Amino acid sequence: MTALELKRVANVIRQDIISMLAAAKSGHPGGSLSAADIVATLFFNEMRLNPKDPHWEDRDRFVLSKGHAAPVLYSALAEKGYFPKEELQGLRQTGHMLQGHPDMKKTPGVDMSTGSLGQGLSAANGMALAGKLDGKDYRVYAVLGDGEMAEGQIWEAAMAAAHYKLDNLTAILDYNGLQIDGKTDSVMCSAPLVQKWQAFCWHVIEVDGHDIDALLAGFAEAKQVKGKPTMIIAKTVKGKGVSFMEDQAGWHGNAPSLEQAEQALKELREEAENLG
Amino acid sequence: MADKVATREAYGKTLLVLGAENPKVVVLDADLSKSTKTADFGKKYPERFFNMGIAEANLLGTAAGLAAAGKIPFASTFAIFAVGRAFEQIRNSIAYPKLNVKIAATHSGITVGEDGGSHQAIEDVAIMRAVPNMVVLVPADGEETRQVILAAAKYYGPVYIRMGRLDVPLLFGEDYQFEIGKANVLREGTDAAIMANGVMVSMALEAADELAAQGISVSVVNVASVKPLDEETIIRVAKTTKAVVTAEEHNIIGGLGSAVAEVLAEKEPTPMVRVGLKDTFGESGKPTELLEKYGLTKDALIKAVQEVLLKKQK
Numbered sequence: 111m112t113a114l115e116l117k118r119v120a121n122v123i124r125q126d127i128i129s130m131l132a133a134a135k136s137g138h139p140g141g142s143l144s145a146a147d148i149v150a151t152l153f154f155n156e157m158r159l160n161p162k163d164p165h166w167e168d169r170d171r172f173v174l175s176k177g178h179a180a181p182v183l184y185s186a187l188a189e190k191g192y193f194p195k196e197e198l199q200g201l202r203q204t205g206h207m208l209q210g211h212p213d214m215k216k217t218p219g220v221d222m223s224t225g226s227l228g229q230g231l232s233a234a235n236g237m238a239l240a241g242k243l244d245g246k247d248y249r250v251y252a253v254l255g256d257g258e259m260a261e262g263q264i265w266e267a268a269m270a271a272a273h274y275k276l277d278n279l280t281a282i283l284d285y286n287g288l289q290i291d292g293k294t295d296s297v298m299c300s301a302p303l304v305q306k307w308q309a310f311c312w313h314v315i316e317v318d319g320h321d322i323d324a325l326l327a328g329f330a331e332a333k334q335v336k337g338k339p340t341m342i343i344a345k346t347v348k349g350k351g352v353s354f355m356e357d358q359a360g361w362h363g364n365a366p367s368l369e370q371a372e373q374a375l376k377e378l379r380e381e382a383e384n385l386g
Numbered sequence: 387m388a389d390k391v392a393t394r395e396a397y398g399k400t401l402l403v404l405g406a407e408n409p410k411v412v413v414l415d416a417d418l419s420k421s422t423k424t425a426d427f428g429k430k431y432p433e434r435f436f437n438m439g440i441a442e443a444n445l446l447g448t449a450a451g452l453a454a455a456g457k458i459p460f461a462s463t464f465a466i467f468a469v470g471r472a473f474e475q476i477r478n479s480i481a482y483p484k485l486n487v488k489i490a491a492t493h494s495g496i497t498v499g500e501d502g503g504s505h506q507a508i509e510d511v512a513i514m515r516a517v518p519n520m521v522v523l524v525p526a527d528g529e530e531t532r533q534v535i536l537a538a539a540k541y542y543g544p545v546y547i548r549m550g551r552l553d554v555p556l557l558f559g560e561d562y563q564f565e566i567g568k569a570n571v572l573r574e575g576t577d578a579a580i581m582a583n584g585v586m587v588s589m590a591l592e593a594a595d596e597l598a599a600q601g602i603s604v605s606v607v608n609v610a611s612v613k614p615l616d617e618e619t620i621i622r623v624a625k626t627t628k629a630v631v632t633a634e635e636h637n638i639i640g641g642l643g644s645a646v647a648e649v650l651a652e653k654e655p656t657p658m659v660r661v662g663l664k665d666t667f668g669e670s671g672k673p674t675e676l677l678e679k680y681g682l683t684k685d686a687l688i689k690a691v692q693e694v695l696l697k698k699q700k
């Protein structure tokens with residue numbers, strides 16, 4: 111896909127996020143919106159997938175370590191055709207398959223159950239190790255949050271991925287600067303992250319996480335790196351694309367009301383029109 | 387009776403009282419201070435509030451150190467992350483040296499609701515109960531929570547306090563008396579007993595009312611102190627009723643039902659039915675719908691009483 115087409119996909123994903131959260135009346139808009147360009151680029155360009163065969167052994171793997179951003183993943187999966195788009199309206203409802211956090215037993219296309227922060231990178235490591243063991247050429251992608259960087263397990267996994275030279279693994283940090291209780295720098299400062307990941311022997315790439323061309327270039331570079339895993343530190347804006355949600359910690363875990371959703375969708379439709 | 391308040395809400399308010407009374411009280415959280423309700427303490431006593439970020443193992447480990455240096459730390463996060471992520475820190479850094487840490491966990495059980503199974507702790511009581519030196523308390527309403535928190539602060543040693551997200555009916559007035567190690571008989575009955583804690587207590591009372599109208603006399607015992615367990619009261623009530631139903635928003639393996647069964651099996655064998663999650667995880671949904679789906683309702687308790695009465699007849 112071209113960068114422009116990917117931008118359109120990201121816009122559709124953002125619209126899906128808003129409407130599914132409004133229908134659910136709960137969930138996490140901020141971190142879903144900030145990851146929309148990353149996820150669109152991965153699912154619609156980068157990753158080798160077969161929606162007709164979600165368990166295809168040679169598929170690239172995706173782990174949403176920041177599992178509360180499930181809506182961004184669900185939208186991408188629906189848009190890819192893993193399940194009907196109508197399912198999005200059942201998000202978080204009793205008996206429906208789209209759980210508040212990704213559930214690999216319930217939802218086709220979800221490669222790993224997540225939701226408890228800090229655990230996803232370890233699982234991605236395991237998938238990457240298995241790929242090497244089986245002589246397969248699939249790649250593994252994991253999206254992490256910056257608040258999530260505080261979990262010790264992240265750094266245990268960081269060390270192990272480098273130790274086992276997992277060059278089939280690319281992690282993406284959704285670096286939006288916010289978590290629940292406020293700015294990441296004031297809750298628990300994890301900076302400087304570039305130096306930290308470099309010190310853990312990872313190849314580190316810094317990109318604007320809303321610049322599709324930069325993301326494409328970053329993923330291409332990661333594939334060329336041999337002998338180490340790659341961390342793409344993607345600078346993002348939490349709530350990206352919806353003016354009143356942008357850079358507001360308060361929109362971490364609150365769903366928009368119907369009026370707010372209407373306003374948000376209006377903005378996103380305008381953006382779509384401008385994309386042409 | 388119509389008033390409702392979440393136990394976590396009462397926790398946040400009581401922390402303010404403790405903060406004013408005792409400068410040794412410190413509070414730690416892990417990026418959930420608005421949800422666990424420790425944020426108000428943080429605002430009022432910023433120098434005694436430590437947000438550890440999303441790092442629960444470090445949260446509990448740091449609490450251990452603060453306690454070892456003479457503070458009375460209340461460490462809060464969701465039950466799944468406190469007991470789940472930091473189990474071994476709790477076991478080896480807090481319980482083993484019997485340090486004075488209060489693990490005040492919120493968002494327990496399936497009434498977490500929409501966040502789903504990954505966030506619904508249904509095994510925390512079982513896990514904490516199995517740890518030597520640990521006191522395990524499960525308050526039923528706002529007033530009991532207030533008293534539980536004050537009692538925990540007064541008691542020296544590790545305490546696990548299990549609270550919920552959902553608004554629950556206010557059951558008790560200030561004349562109510564909670565004590566660590568004591569169960570409270572809320573209703574005396576002769577035909578059967580419901581021993582419950584947490585959100586199940588109000589349903590147990592409603593079930594007892596409805597059964598009374600059918601001519602069935604049911605005791606209701608609030609077992610907020612799961613450990614130490616009030617064996618004396620449990621045995622006495624089992625002796626009079628000869629039929630016991632337990633009710634908890636927790637897996638039926640290892641929680642209150644198991645604790646009561648252990649005592650009765652050894653000291654007063656009594657027909658029993660355990661109401662709780664039947665060894666299954668929860669899922670996303672509205673809390674009330676989930677309680678219905680997983681059989682944690684007044685009607686389920688009525689059925690359980692009828693079932694235990696049949697066992698008793700045999």
Ligand SMILES: Cc1ncc(C[n+]2csc(CCOP(=O)(O)OP(=O)(O)O)c2C)c(N)n1
Binds near residue numbers: 178228418
């Ligand atoms: C182990 C664990 N602790 C706490 C939480 C509750 N929680 C959900 S999202 C979140 C903040 C996440 O912040 P960040 O990683 O920066 O994500 P983003 O800003 O991208 O939404 C927290 C504390 C959790 N899901 N898992």
Ligand SMILES: [Mg+2]
Binds near residue numbers: 255
């Ligand atoms: Mg963030």
